[in-house]
Amino acid sequence: MNLLAIIGEALRALRLNRLRTGLTMLGMIIGVAAVVLMLSIGQGAQTTVNQAIASMGSNLFIVLPGATSSGAMRQSSGSAQTLTLGDAQAVANLPSIKAVAPIITGTAQLNYGANNWSTVVTGVTPDYFKVRNWSTEDGEVFSDTDFRSAARVVVLGQVIAKNLFGDEDPTGKTIRIKKSPFLVTGVLAAKGQSLDGRDQDDSVFIPLTTGQRQIFGSQFPGTIRFMMVQGKSTEVMEEAESEINQLLRQRHRLAEGMDSDFTVRNMAALAAVATGAAKVMSLMLGAIASVSLLVGGIGIMNIMLVSVTERTREIGIRMAIGANRRAILTQFLLEALVICILGGLAGVALGIGGAWAVSQAADMVVVITLGMVGLAFLFASAVGIFFGFYPARKAAALRPVEALRYE
Amino acid sequence: MASVQPDSSAAPLIRVENLCKTYSLDNGINGTVNSQVLYDVSLNINRGEFVAIMGHSGSGKSTLMNLLGCLDTPSSGHYWLAGRDVAALAENELARVRNHTIGFVFQGFNLLKRMTALDNVATPLLYAGVGRAESRRRALELLRQTGLGNFAAYQPNQLSGGQQQRVAISRALVNNPQLILADEPTGNLDTQTSGEIMAVFERLNREQGITIVLVTHENDIAAYAHRLVRLKDGRVVHDGGVTA
Structure with a gap:
């Protein structure tokens, strides 16, 4: 049994249901685009902070006059x-x-x-x-x-x-x-x-x-x-x-x-706080974006389950003419994976485009690295395998005689 | 268990002993209900035979067919196909048997929709690991033999019933099986087309020596066979001449 032929079968099945494939893929596209966009904005914020820190100069203290007090009223620091x-x-x-x-x-x-x-x-x-x-x-x-x-x-x-x-x-x-x-x-x-x-x-x-x-x-x-x-x-x-x-x-x-009557501020400590905050923001944005990727993955599982049910008879026929369970499993898993990979590619493109648009419209620094694109893509494939596996296993576990009888 | 015969080619292609099949149904009201469909069916079919299995609906003929085709497993009893005990075969080996040893022809044709006739015929070879070019070459050759050489690029819904069944027969033959199992192959066809399809089976049996087991409930279709097995309520009530 050769893998190439089964990839062909998977692609054929996806082509037959263009609208459905496209809509399912859309979930993936949006998820991956969101991840790329959020990561690039987060990374951009970190870069901005780092630049600000670097522009401040290194090993800096700021010495401010202390607060004045008139009676019990304390004025703001630096007012004296x-x-x-x-x-x-x-x-x-x-x-x-x-x-x-x-x-x-x-x-x-x-x-x-x-x-x-x-x-x-x-x-x-x-x-x-x-x-x-x-x-x-x-x-x-x-x-x-x-x-x-x-x-x-x-x-x-x-x-x-x-x-x-x-x-x-x-x-x-x-x-x-x-x-x-x-x-x-x-x-x-x-x-x-x-x-x-x-x-x-x-x-x-x-x-x-x-x-x-x-x-x-x-x-x-x-x-x-x-x-x-x-x-x-x-x-x-x-x-x-x-x-x-x-x-x-x-x-x-x-x-x-x-x-x-004065205050000494270590700017390096301040910088560390700012860097930390930017990192947390970056992480949070990424986490939020991953939720949409997860939702996209669930969409894939949903549609694959429907597809398996709809094509029960087809699965029965394939088994009757000699497909073993692995061949069926591979075909359905590949269908999910193809949706994810194509959706991932389109999502990366959309995410980069979106990041560019944000940088233009909001005058923000965005940073896109090969690593984050790879990460989003890898994540998308993992989602495909994870959410595609259950429906594929369900298809492969069908008993030939029952699948053939299915109307 | 003597599952291996000394000389498998001399042994019957199909050897069935005391085959029983019971379906368990959980109807949700009074728990599991068992309904037995086959009772102690024993049967030997030699290579090159052309056997018709007849019976009313509910007689168990389709169940027997599914068991013979390794699509289902018996509740008890033994089944040796080409000398091998089917019960001892793993899932993958069963798939291989269905791919290599058996060719199926169904009443409803069971072609894969929105695939060309050529691709339909070539699909079993895909699962056999034959390369794409070679698969298509062999598929086209078989379509020509069944008179459908000009219809290779057509999809099932563009073909007549008789043509679809010829595609299905080509698909059954593409991996050179020893046995063809045909489950009411003419059930959806008119009399003239039925005759043409039966002529194809007859020719395959006569010229290539392929063993054919045919399920039907029509006497004139069964008449093409050389041996008749009649089932009633899950039991063999006749095994012998066609005219019975």
Whole structure:
């Protein structure tokens, strides 16, 4: 008995019932497409998170001022102005610290010609760009000299460059920030979304000193909004955290047992949480999609059972002319398997198409890997064998004399 | 049990001893009901014989036919086909026997729908493991022999009853069986076509020496056979000349 001939018989039977085969296959197509689509969206979310983490820079701490309290009312963390430029410089001298970037921020109106744009203006030191691992696409970031002299220079994010300048090259041009003229020294490379979903390219950077003296003004000159601190390596992060705590408590003259007036956040820990969340989401999407695959599989079993009953007489005839049980089993199992494999192929195509459509329509990152396509396909075949086996065995277990007598 | 004969070709092709068949039916009201259909049927049929089995409906002739065709198993008794004890054969061997040794012809033709005559005739060879090209060649040859060479590409519903039965006979013959079991092969055919079909059987028996066992309830069909076995209420009441 040869397998090829039996595959031929299975294909013939499926062709004879095109509509039914097509509808059964549809269940499989939708199931597989859902799995591919959900996996690619989940994988895309993971990739987005990973990119956001990578764009943040490695081995980062963020040191925020503590909460102010007036009476028993505690304000939000970061509302106090307890961190100073001096704190930042002191932290930079710690042995386990590679670099420190003190930061002040504010919102301001930008003008260039007739265009204007309101955005976050961030005052930073030149080290900020090293800590963030952020390079320019065009021109240069400002220099230490600019920082020390509080020069009116600015580095633009991609979004700002596009919105103020359009196709023009911003480098060397002058824009106005709160009506003061600033020379554009360069445009930063695109960075994308941060972990909290902010568009990091929608911002401009000026020297911290310039910001303090000329743009924002401050009740307490020399205070900073927060600082980014980069540890020397992943291994020294714990050590670095305790060093920062110790140093700042000492500088702020906090006695034993008093609450700190600042917070040190390890961004690596935060990243781990975000990665974990993305993984869970990915898994959940996959699980939901598998349910539809399961439903498709049950559809196949259902239709195969009907088919076996309908074709009882055919099975009887085949047995009478010499088909053994294995041949009957193989034929019906192959019918289920062919539905699954063809449905799987179409489902993979539909899933990839759907993922593309989602990425276009919702501006989401989707990732399709060969592995997930293979997985969906393998899963589909397994469903076919699993749900096709029972009806096929039922067909093969028929007694020839009874099958022949069946009307 | 002496299931193997010293010389199987000299032994009867069919040897049946005290065959009984009881059907158990669970009718759901008073539990299992047994109804015996065959009582101690014993029968020898030699190679080359042409035997008609007659009887009224319910006489057990179809049950006997199913047992002889290895489509069903007896409740008790023994059946040796070509010297082999059928009871000792496994499922796969029974399928092989049905494929190689026996050719079936049914009253309702039992062709596979929506398959060409050629594919219908070739199907037993598929289960015998013969290659596709060779199968089709042999199938076409048989269709030509039964006068259907021009109808190879037709599907059963495009053929007349007589033509369908010829296709069924071709299918029965395709694997060179020693025995043809025909269960009321002319039951659905008019008199003239019946005569033509019976002529085919007669020729197969005479020219190729194929053993033919035929179930019928028509005397003029039974008249083509050389020996008559008459069943009544599950028992053999006559075994001998056709004119009885």
